Amino acid sequence: MTERQLWERYQKHLCGVESVGLTLDVSRMNFTDDFLARMRGPLDKAFDAMEALEKGAIANPDEKRRVGHYWLRAPELAPEPALTKDIQDTVAAINAFAGDVHSGRVKPPGAARFTRVLLVGIGGSALGPQLVADALGSTADKMQVFFLDNTDPDGMDRVFAQLGDSLRETLAVVISKSGGTKETRNGMLEAERAWKRQGLDFGAHAVAVTGEGSELDRVAQQGKWLRTFPMWDWVGGRTSVLSAVGLLPARLQGLDTDGMLAGARDMDVATRVRDGVRNPAALLALMWFHAGGGRGQKDMVILPYKDRLLLLSKYLQQLVMESLGKELDVSGAVVNQGIAVYGNKGSTDQHAYVQQLREGVNNFFATFVEVLKDREGESMQVEPDITSGDYLLGFLLGTRRALFEKGRESMTITVPDVSARTLGALIALYERAVGLYATLVNINAYHQPGVEAGKKAAGVVLELQRKVLARLRAEPAKAQTAEELARAVGAPDEVETVFKVLEHLAANAPAGVRREPGTSRFETRFRAS
Ligand SMILES: O=P(O)(O)OC[C@H]1O[C@H](O)[C@H](O)[C@@H](O)[C@@H]1O
Numbered sequence: 001m002t003e004r005q006l007w008e009r010y011q012k013h014l015c016g017v018e019s020v021g022l023t024l025d026v027s028r029m030n031f032t033d034d035f036l037a038r039m040r041g042p043l044d045k046a047f048d049a050m051e052a053l054e055k056g057a058i059a060n061p062d063e064k065r066r067v068g069h070y071w072l073r074a075p076e077l078a079p080e081p082a083l084t085k086d087i088q089d090t091v092a093a094i095n096a097f098a099g100d101v102h103s104g105r106v107k108p109p110g111a112a113r114f115t116r117v118l119l120v121g122i123g124g125s126a127l128g129p130q131l132v133a134d135a136l137g138s139t140a141d142k143m144q145v146f147f148l149d150n151t152d153p154d155g156m157d158r159v160f161a162q163l164g165d166s167l168r169e170t171l172a173v174v175i176s177k178s179g180g181t182k183e184t185r186n187g188m189l190e191a192e193r194a195w196k197r198q199g200l201d202f203g204a205h206a207v208a209v210t211g212e213g214s215e216l217d218r219v220a221q222q223g224k225w226l227r228t229f230p231m232w233d234w235v236g237g238r239t240s241v242l243s244a245v246g247l248l249p250a251r252l253q254g255l256d257t258d259g260m261l262a263g264a265r266d267m268d269v270a271t272r273v274r275d276g277v278r279n280p281a282a283l284l285a286l287m288w289f290h291a292g293g294g295r296g297q298k299d300m301v302i303l304p305y306k307d308r309l310l311l312l313s314k315y316l317q318q319l320v321m322e323s324l325g326k327e328l329d330v331s332g333a334v335v336n337q338g339i340a341v342y343g344n345k346g347s348t349d350q351h352a353y354v355q356q357l358r359e360g361v362n363n364f365f366a367t368f369v370e371v372l373k374d375r376e377g378e379s380m381q382v383e384p385d386i387t388s389g390d391y392l393l394g395f396l397l398g399t400r401r402a403l404f405e406k407g408r409e410s411m412t413i414t415v416p417d418v419s420a421r422t423l424g425a426l427i428a429l430y431e432r433a434v435g436l437y438a439t440l441v442n443i444n445a446y447h448q449p450g451v452e453a454g455k456k457a458a459g460v461v462l463e464l465q466r467k468v469l470a471r472l473r474a475e476p477a478k479a480q481t482a483e484e485l486a487r488a489v490g491a492p493d494e495v496e497t498v499f500k501v502l503e504h505l506a507a508n509a510p511a512g513v514r515r516e517p518g519t520s521r522f523e524t525r526f527r528a529s
Pocket residue numbers: 122123124125175176177178179180181184237238322448451
C-alpha cells in the first residue's frame with residue numbers, strides 16, 4: 001500500500017469520540033471490509049449482551065451477581081433506586097471524608113494532619129489506584145500515596161523505610177473487596193506492627209474499603225478504625241477503579257475524581273452506539289478478534305508514548321487477561337481463550353524489545369497511545385524548531401511505520417492529554433472492549449475460576465510447613481532430610497514441597513531451622529535449633 005493509500009485508509013477508518021477528544025486509528029490493521037461485514041451479526045449479539053448487563057442481568061452466573069461498573073459513573077442507570085442512592089451517597093461520603101482529612105477535621109492523634117496515604121491492596125484493589133496515582137500525580141498533590149501490594153517482606157520494609165517517622169501522619173487505606181485476601185491481610189498486619197512500634201494506635205490511622213460483613217470489615221470494626229467505605233458485590237475487582245477502591249485514594253491525593261467519572265461516563269455514552277465502525281470499544285474488540293483469529297493467537301503490546309501511562313499495560317494485563325483468559329466457554333466447551341498483554345512505554349521500549357517486534361516472531365499486535373500535549377508550559381528546542389516532545393512523536397510514528405513495513409499490525413489511540421477525564425475515558429474504553437470481545441468469543445468475562453487454584457495450593461504448602469516445623473521441634477536433636485520429614489508428616493509424595501519449604505525456613509533466622517550439609521544438595525539435613 002502506498003503512503004497515499006494508507007492516508008485514505010486512515011481517514012476512512014478513524015473512529016473518534018468528540019466529547020473526550022479520543023481517536024482510534026486502525027488503518028495499520030490488515031482487516032478487510034468483508035471482515036467488518038461478517039462480524040456485524042456477532043457484534044449485534046455482543047451489544048445485546050452488554051445491554052442486558054447494563055440493565056442488571058446476572059452476568060456472573062458462578063457468583064450469581066450482577067456486573068455494574070457502568071453504573072458507578074452514571075448512577076441513574078442502576079437498575080434500582082437503592083443502588084443509585086448507594087453510589088451517590090458513597091461518592092459524597094468519599095468527597096466529604098477527603099475534605100475533612102485535608103482540612104485537618106479528621107486528623108491523627110499525634111499530628112495536625114494526615115499528609116500521606118499507605119494503600120494496602122492487591123490485584124484490582126491496587127492496580128487501578130496505582131495507575132491513577134502515577135498518571136495524574138504531581139508534587140502539588142495534597143497527599144503522597146505509597147503502596148503495599150504484595151506479601152514480600154523486603155518490599156514492605158522498603159515502603160516503611162520511605163515512610164520513616166511519618167507514620168504518625170500517614171493514613172492507611174486497606175482495600176479488599178472480599179476482605180480475605182491473604183497478601184492484603186499480611187500487609188495490614190505488618191502495617192499495624194509498624195505503627196505499634198512507633199507507639200501509635202493503628203485504628204486511629206486506618207480506613208477500610210471492603211464488602212459488608214467481610215473479615216476486613218470485622219477487623220476494622222473491632223479495631224475502631226476511622227471509617228469503612230463499601231465495596232459492592234456487583235463491582236468486579238478489575239473494574240473497581242471508579243468505585244471507592246480508586247476514588248478514595250485518588251481523592252485523598254487531591255486528584256480530580258469528578259473528571260475521571262465524567263470521562264468514563266462520556267466514553268460509555270460513545271461506546272453504547274450499536275455500530276462497529278463508529279464505536280471505538282466495538283472497533284477495538286473487532287481488531288483483537290481480527291488479529292488473533294478469535295483465538296488470542298496474537299499478544300497485545302501496549303505502547304504508550306508517555307511516562308505517565310507506564311502502568312497502563314500492567315492495569316490492562318489484569319483487566320484483559322483475568323477477564324478473557326478462560327478454559328471454558330459459556331457452553332462448557334474447552335476453549336483456552338485469552339489475549340496476552342504486555343508493554344511498558346515508548347520510546348524507552350525502542351531501545352529494548354522493539355527489535356523483536358520488528359524482525360522477530362510475529363505473534364503480536366501493537367497499540368500505540370499517543371498524547372498530543374507534551375507538558376505544562378513551553379518546551380525548549382533541542383535542535384532548531386524541534387523539541388523533546390517532537391522527538392517522542394517522531395519515534396512513535398517511526399516505529400509504527402517500521403512495524404507496518406514488516407507486516408506487523410498496529411493501532412493508535414490518540415488522546416489530547418493525560419488528564420483525569422482522559423484516563424477515565426481510557427479505562428471505560430477498555431472495560432467495554434473486553435466485555436464485547438468476551439461475547440464475540442463466547443466466554444464469561446466476569447469470573448476468575450482459575451485464580452482460586454493457586455490460592456488453594458498455597459494453603460496446602462503452608463499447612464505442610466506447619467506440620468514439618470512441629471515435627472522438627474518435637475525432636476530438636478535429630479537432623480533429618482526432606483525425604484525423611486516428608487514421610488514423617490505423612491506426605492511422602494510431597495517431598496519436593498517439603499524440601500523447598502525447609503530451604504526457605506533455613507534461610508530465615510526466626511524460623512529456627514538449621515541446615516547441615518549432606519552428601520548432596522538433596523541429602524541436606526535440617527533440624528530445629
Ligand atoms: O479485593 P480483593 O478481594 O482483595 O481481591 C484482590 C484480587 O484478588 C483476586 O485473586 C482476584 O483474582 C482479583 O480479581 C482481585 O482483584
